[in-house]
Amino acid sequence: MNTGSGLKVIAILDYYSSPCFKCILTPEVFIKPHLSVSLSLSLSLCQMDGSVGPMRVLVTGGSGLVGRAIERVVKEGGGREGEKWIFLSSKEANLVSAEETRAAFKKHRPTHVIHLAAMVGGLYRNMRQNLDFWRNNVHINDNVLNMSHEFGVVKVVSCLSTCVFPDKTTYPIDETMMHNGAPHDSNYGYAYAKRMIDVHNRALFQQYGLKYTAVIPTNMFGAHDNFNIEDGHVMPGLIHKTYLAKKEGKPLHVWGSGRALRQFIYSLDLARLFLWVLREYDEVEPIILSVGEEDELTVKDAVDAVVEGFGFKGEVIYDTSKSDGQIKKTANNAKLRKYLPDFKFTPFKQAVKETCDWFAANYDTARK
Amino acid sequence: MTFSLRSCSHSAHNASALTPDLCHHGNTRAVSQCMGNKMNGSVGPMRVLVTGGSGLVGRAIERVVKEESGEREEEEWIFLSSKDANLMSAEETRAVFERHRPTHVIHLAAMVGGLFRNMRQNLDFWRNNVFINDNVLQAAHDFDVVKVVSCLSTCIFPDKTTYPIDESMIHNGPPHETNFGYAYAKRMIDVQNRALFQQYGRRYTAVIPTNVFGPHDNYNIEDGHVLPGLIHKTYLAKKEGTPLQVWGSGRALRQFIYSLDLARLFLWVLREYDEVEPIILSVGEEDELSIKFAADAVVEALGFEGDVIYDTSKADGQFKKTASNAKLRKYLPDFKFTPFRAAIKETCDWFVANYDSARK
Numbered sequence: 001m002n003t004g005s006g007l008k009v010i011a012i013l014d015y016y017s018s019p020c021f022k023c024i025l026t027p028e029v030f031i032k033p034h035l036s037v038s039l040s041l042s043l044s045l046c047q048m049d050g051s052v053g054p055m056r057v058l059v060t061g062g063s064g065l066v067g068r069a070i071e072r073v074v075k076e077g078g079g080r081e082g083e084k085w086i087f088l089s090s091k092e093a094n095l096v097s098a099e100e101t102r103a104a105f106k107k108h109r110p111t112h113v114i115h116l117a118a119m120v121g122g123l124y125r126n127m128r129q130n131l132d133f134w135r136n137n138v139h140i141n142d143n144v145l146n147m148s149h150e151f152g153v154v155k156v157v158s159c160l161s162t163c164v165f166p167d168k169t170t171y172p173i174d175e176t177m178m179h180n181g182a183p184h185d186s187n188y189g190y191a192y193a194k195r196m197i198d199v200h201n202r203a204l205f206q207q208y209g210l211k212y213t214a215v216i217p218t219n220m221f222g223a224h225d226n227f228n229i230e231d232g233h234v235m236p237g238l239i240h241k242t243y244l245a246k247k248e249g250k251p252l253h254v255w256g257s258g259r260a261l262r263q264f265i266y267s268l269d270l271a272r273l274f275l276w277v278l279r280e281y282d283e284v285e286p287i288i289l290s291v292g293e294e295d296e297l298t299v300k301d302a303v304d305a306v307v308e309g310f311g312f313k314g315e316v317i318y319d320t321s322k323s324d325g326q327i328k329k330t331a332n333n334a335k336l337r338k339y340l341p342d343f344k345f346t347p348f349k350q351a352v353k354e355t356c357d358w359f360a361a362n363y364d365t366a367r368k
Numbered sequence: 369m370t371f372s373l374r375s376c377s378h379s380a381h382n383a384s385a386l387t388p389d390l391c392h393h394g395n396t397r398a399v400s401q402c403m404g405n406k407m408n409g410s411v412g413p414m415r416v417l418v419t420g421g422s423g424l425v426g427r428a429i430e431r432v433v434k435e436e437s438g439e440r441e442e443e444e445w446i447f448l449s450s451k452d453a454n455l456m457s458a459e460e461t462r463a464v465f466e467r468h469r470p471t472h473v474i475h476l477a478a479m480v481g482g483l484f485r486n487m488r489q490n491l492d493f494w495r496n497n498v499f500i501n502d503n504v505l506q507a508a509h510d511f512d513v514v515k516v517v518s519c520l521s522t523c524i525f526p527d528k529t530t531y532p533i534d535e536s537m538i539h540n541g542p543p544h545e546t547n548f549g550y551a552y553a554k555r556m557i558d559v560q561n562r563a564l565f566q567q568y569g570r571r572y573t574a575v576i577p578t579n580v581f582g583p584h585d586n587y588n589i590e591d592g593h594v595l596p597g598l599i600h601k602t603y604l605a606k607k608e609g610t611p612l613q614v615w616g617s618g619r620a621l622r623q624f625i626y627s628l629d630l631a632r633l634f635l636w637v638l639r640e641y642d643e644v645e646p647i648i649l650s651v652g653e654e655d656e657l658s659i660k661f662a663a664d665a666v667v668e669a670l671g672f673e674g675d676v677i678y679d680t681s682k683a684d685g686q687f688k689k690t691a692s693n694a695k696l697r698k699y700l701p702d703f704k705f706t707p708f709r710a711a712i713k714e715t716c717d718w719f720v721a722n723y724d725s726a727r728k
Contacts, residue, residue, distance in 0.1 A: 131563035135502065138556075142495065179542040192559050196498075196552065203491035203549050 054082030055154075057278070058108050060095060060144055061116030062087025066159065066217075068224035069267035070114065070274055078275050086110065090117070096136055101143035105151045112278060115144045115158040118194075123186055123325045125231045130189030137193030145200050149210060156212040157278050160198065160286055162219075162263075162331045164191035172293050172332035175216065175286055184326050198286055205284045214286040215277055218331050222267025222351070223358040227368040234299060235264065235352075238306045239359050240368060251315035252307070255322035258300035263290045263331060266351035276340065290333045291345050299324075305349050309356035413442035416638070417468050419455060419504055420476030421447025425519065425577075427584035428627035429474065429634055436632070446470065450477070456496055461503035465511045472638060475504050475518040478554075483546055483685045485591045490549030497553030505560050509570060516572040517638050520558065520646055522579075522623075522689045524551035532653050532692035535576065535646055544686050558646055565644045574646040575637055578691055582627025582711070583718035587728040594659060595624065595712075598666045599719050600728060611675035612667065615682035618660035623650045623691060626711035636700065650693045651705050659684075665709050669716040 061067050067087055070078075074085050086108050093104040095117050119136040126133055141158070148156045165173045166181030178198060183191035197214055204210040221235035229237050238254065245252040273289045281287060303316060336343070346354075359366055420426050426447055433445050446468050453460040455477050479496040486493055501518070508516045525533045526541030538558060543551030557574055564570040581595035589597050598614065605612040633649045641647060663676060696703070706714075719726060 129567055131560070131567040134556075134559060134563050135506070138498065138502070142498070146495070181541060182539040188559065189563050192556065196494075196556070199494060199548065199552050200491070203494050207489055207491040 054080070055112045056084045056108070056110050057086065057112045057114060058105075058110035059085065059087045059114045059116060061089075061118065061159075063089035063091075063224075064116060065220060065222055065225045065267050066116050066270060066274070067114075069222055069271035073268060073271040073275065078272065088117070095140040095143050098139075098143050098146075101147050102150075105147040109151065110148075111154050113144065113148050113153050113156040114274060114278060115141070115148075115156055117144070118159070118190075120190070120226075121231045122233050122237065123323060126187035126190055130187070132189070133187065134189035134193050137190060138196060141193065141197050141200065145197070145204065145212065148212065149204060149208065155278065156201075157274065158197045158201070158212070158214040160194045160214050160216045162216055162288070162290070162329045163187060163326070164194040164216075165329065165331075167326065171328065172330040174332040175288055175335060178216075178286070186323070186325060201284055201286075211282065211284055213277070213281065213284050215274065216286050216288045216290075216331070217270050218263040218265050218288075218290040218329070220265050220267050220270055222355050223362075225267075225355075225367070227359065227366050229368070234262070235302060235306075235355075238303055239309075239356055242303075242306045242310050242312050243356075243359060243363065245314055246310055246312045249314065251317050252303075252312065254299070254303055254316065254318050256299060256318070256324040257320050258298060258303060258318045259327070260299045260324040261296050261328040261330070262299065262302070263293070263296050263329075264302065264348060264351075265290055266346045266348075266355075268351075269345050273336070273340075273343070281339070287335050287339075288331050288333050289336060290331050292333050292337070293330050295345075295348070296328075296330055297348065302352075305352040306356060308349065309353045310360070413440070414472045415444045415468070415470050416446065416472045416474060417464070417470035418445065418447045418474045418476060420449075420478065420519075422449035422451075422584075423476060424580055424582055424585045424627050425476050425630060425634070426474075428582055428631035432628060432631040432635065448477070455500045455503055458499075458503050458506075461507050462510075465507040465513075469511065470508075471514050473504065473508050473513050473516040474634060474638060475501070475508075475516055477504070478519070480550070480586075481591045482593050482597065483683060486547035486550055487683075490547070492549070493547065494549030494553050497550060498556060501553065501557050501560065505557070505564065505572065508572070509564060509568065515638065516561075517634065518557045518561070518572070518574040520554045520574050520576045522576055522648070522650070522691045523547060523686070524554045525689065525691075527686065531688065531690040533690065534692040535648055535695055538576075538646070546683070546685060561644055561646075571642065571644055573637070573641065573644050575634065576646050576648045576650075576691070577625050577630050578623040578648075578650040578689070580625055580627055580630055582715050583722070584627075585715075585727070587719065587726050589728070592728075594622065595662060595666070595715075598663055599670075599716055602663075602666050602670050602672050603716075603719060603723070605674055606670055606672045609674065611677050612663070612672060614659070614663050614676060614678050616659060616678065616684040617680050618658060618663060618678045620659050620684040620686070621656050621688040621690070622659065622662070623653070623656050623689075624662065624708060624711075625650055626706045626708075626715075628711075629705050633696070633700075633703070641699070647695050647699075648691050648693050649696060650691050652693050652697070653690050655705075655708070656688075656690055657708065662712075665712045666716065668709070669713045670720070 059067050059070060071087050079085060088104060093100045095101050117140055119133055145156060162173065164183055165178055167184040168181050169177060178195060201212045201214060204212055219233065219235065225236040227236040227240040229240050242252050270289055277287065307316065418426050418429060430447050448464060453464045455461050477500055479493055505516060522533065524543055525538060527544040528541055529537060538555055542548065561572045561574060564572055579594065585596040586592050587596040587600040589600050602612050630649055637647065667676065
């Protein structure tokens with residue numbers, strides 16, 4: 001095959017005939033954009049010793065909270081030379097559709113996938129639409145995992161959540177406990193769909209030896225979140241409501257008693273950890289990504305940080321007629337600390353301030 | 369007497385005239401499905417689609433419907449097999465619903481297999497069954513089916529559990545490692561039923577049989593379940609004058625239910641059982657038997673006189689799965705199960721008479 005660039009190709013395997021392709025290039029070669037090839041040329045270096053060579057990473061849900069954080073971390077030094085990062089959004093492909101998912105994989109030919117795309121929502125939307133949360137997420141997850149398998153993707157890192165854990169459980173929860181009982185009744189559709197990612201990963205490993213895995217973040221927050229008050233999660237909802245309360249000179253109404261406890265993780269910290277998992281974490285069993293138990297906060301603590309972040313001076317009213325959701329979901333980050341004992345999380349108030357500043361500066365275009 | 373589909377007079381605007389969880393008409397096409405929508409415990413004339421209709425349970429239901437006055441006047445029963453439609457395909461599933469317009473569905477179709485096949489192919493068992501189940505339940509919802517009765521199994525219950533297990537315990541922990549793909553796919557039927565009820569008021573439900581056996585089973589020795597496997601192996605051992613090799617120690621315990629008994633109970637669930645939570649259909653705990661006991665019954669039924677050898681290098685699977693049938697007994701205190709040996713004899717006789725055409 002004449003590439004015109006002195007490319008030395010030692011072995012090319014067609015995508016469809018091999019679940020794991022290897023194509024070894026001499027390091028100084030690069031592929032010119034105008035190059036046309038009729039074969040499926042792979043750029044992956046499948047090193048299964050824990051390190052990976054230059055990757056082509058497809059990030060589904062790339063325009064969301066976590067996707068944008070990963071994009072920023074990659075651009076600001078987290079990416080490596082020769083890597084290509086593709087951030088997919090629902091505009092480009094509806095992953096509920098198998099055909100559209102396949103088309104996206106065919107177009108981008110990833111070696112790795114960070115799978116963030118999901119139908120998500122806050123407490124109240126979940127309570128009303130368990131069927132939709134179940135079905136849409138099962139379809140998305142099956143399409144992405146199945147296409148990854150079919151296209152020889154080396155590794156997929158999917159995204160679970162501590163909210164999928166059993167409702168009746170001891171605390172703190174850890175990675176071994178995810179399937180030990182039914183999830184909370186408010187979001188069982190979403191919870192089971194996410195849990196089934198882990199089932200699918202384990203089955204892929206059992207039947208084909210693939211090491212696809214998943215992370216389990218606690219409550220995330222940051223720039224580019226969905227700040228919709230009705231459907232959003234607690235932090236972005238608070239941020240939006242406080243912004244409006246300040247702007248309109250009204251009291252801030254907080255849903256629930258404020259006593260519910262959560263571990264919050266800043267999206268940029270989560271993104272840094274995602275990259276580590278993608279490159280270094282070699283288990284199929286998922287890993288909790290969270291601040292430690294000692295940093296668990298009440299919703300009231302979060303409210304106070306947001307109020308301070310905006311300099312809001314009005315009244316704060318807690319509407320106890322609204323549900324608190326789960327009162328606590330303390331997660332154990334011992335596994336993370338075993339791998340990364342020195343990882344530093346951004347201090348909470350600083351992360352909240354950054355997020356509030358971003359929201360105020362981007363109010364018009366922010367998702368809400 | 370043919371069953372008229374045009375006599376239903378209500379439209380979306382009249383939906384409130386019916387009990388609230390019926391007839392969510394979004395379109396005029398669904399109007400014709402309204403016959404038989406009585407939720408006071410009885411149902412009017414139904415058009416029942418049975419998926420997996422050519423399998424062990426499907427054939428038993430067919431026989432009970434035809435031979436035991438199971439079929440009521442003006443009812444129509446359609447037994448679907450994989451030849452008619454591949455239910456892993458959403459399009460083919462919808463085509464079937466479009467063609468038959470059922471009012472009710474008994475959903476039996478699944479990718480099934482014995483212990484050893486499950487252990488090797490958890491991914492396939494997970495994916496294929498999720499697709500089948502989602503396609504059938506969603507098509508049923510879209511086509512305004514009044515009731516779907518799906519089929520779970522006691523083998524999907526948590527591995528680490530107290531005994532006896534009951535209907536409330538299905539999701540209380542991970543299933544046995546050997547068949548987690550199949551087990552989770554079946555569990556998710558219950559999740560989807562609950563979600564359909566929560567979001568749309570649909571009363572789709574499921575039954576949980578213990579080990580089923582009977583005519584028309586899959587008697588494949590590699591892939592089959594314990595009783596059909598034993599029956600086939602004993603038949604061959606007798607024919608060839610070789611010993612009977614039983615996999616495992618013979619000590620594993622099971623509750624067995626004859627397919628014809630299960631079929632009779634399925635009809636009762638379809639017509640009378642009104643809960644969304646599933647119901648265990650099984651003989652009582654007192655009738656739990658060891659594999660050895662089952663092997664002895666098969667040996668006796670086929671008149672096998674050679675050696676019986678237990679190969680303890682093979683897995684036993686779950687050692688016990690004792691299920692409580694208290695809920696069933698609460699509803700049907702007087703239901704009589706066919707005695708085990710008589711059911712085994714009937715099944716063995718059927719197998720001998722139908723050896724050439726039996727699935728194996």
